[in-house]
Amino acid sequence: MKQTLAALIAGLVFGIGLIVSGMANPEKVLGFLDLAGLWDPSLAFVMGGAIIVGLVAFSVARRRTLSFLGLKMNIPQSNQIDKRLVFGSLVFGIGWGIAGFCPGPGLVALGAGEGKAAVFVASMIGGMILFDLLERRKKAA
C-alpha cells in the first residue's frame, strides 16, 4: 500500500516537473534537438536540475541495503555496453526526433487530453508489445 502511494506521488511530482519545465510540450523539446535552427537550450537545464538532485539521492541510496519502506534496493548493476543498448537508444532517438515525444511527456500530454498524444502513446505501447513478442520468439527458438 505504502509502496503504491509512494509510486503515485513520485509519478505526480515527475509529471508536474515535466509541465513546469516545458518538456510536456514537444515543440519545446524539438527546439532543443534543432541545433542548426534557433536553438533552445532549456532541455539541458532540465537535465541539469534533475541530475543535481539525483546525485544526492543516489549517494544516499548507495549506502543503504533497504529503502525507507524496507524494500530491497533495485539498482541496475549492469555495465554492459552492447549492440542492443546502442542500437535501441539510436532507434529511440529517431522516434524522439520525429515527434518530440519521449515516454514521460507522451503520458503527461495524454492526461492533458491531447488526442495526438493518445495516438503516440498507443503506438508506443504497441512498440513495447512488439518487443516482448520478438523477445519471446527468440527465447523459444
Add this chain to the structure above:
Amino acid sequence: MTIAWSDFTPWAALSGGILIGVAAAIFLLFNGRIAGISGILGGLLTPSQGGASWRIAFVGGLIAAPLLWLAFGALPPIEINAGYPALIVAGLLVGLGTRYGSGCTSGHGVCGLSRLSVRSLVATLSFMAAGFVTVFVIRHILGV
C-alpha cells in the same frame, strides 16, 4: 549556432528539472527503484515482471499530473505539430527502442547519469545524437 533567446526558459527548466529529480529521489529512496518510465510502463506489458500496482500508480500519477495542475490554473501550451502518420511511426520507434536499449530520457538520462553509469552515458549520447540528426534531416534537409 543561434540561441533562441525568446524561447529559452532557464529558470522554469531548472525548477522543473529539480522537481523531476525529487520525483526520482522519492522513487529511489522509498521504492528502491529507478524512475525509468519506459521500464515501468514496459513491465506492465510483461506480466512476469510483477509489481502491477506500483507500476500503475506511477504511470497514473504521470497521467493525472495535468489534471491536478488544472485544479489550480491553466496548463501551459502543448504544441504537437507532427501529423498522425509521423506520431504512429514515432511511437513505434520509441516503444521498441526504449525496450531494446533498456531505458529512455528518465531511466538512462536522469537516473543513469545521476548514478554516474557509463552504460547510461553511452545510451544518452546515442539517443541525443539520433535526435539531433533526425531533427536536422526533417527540418533542414527534407524541409518539413
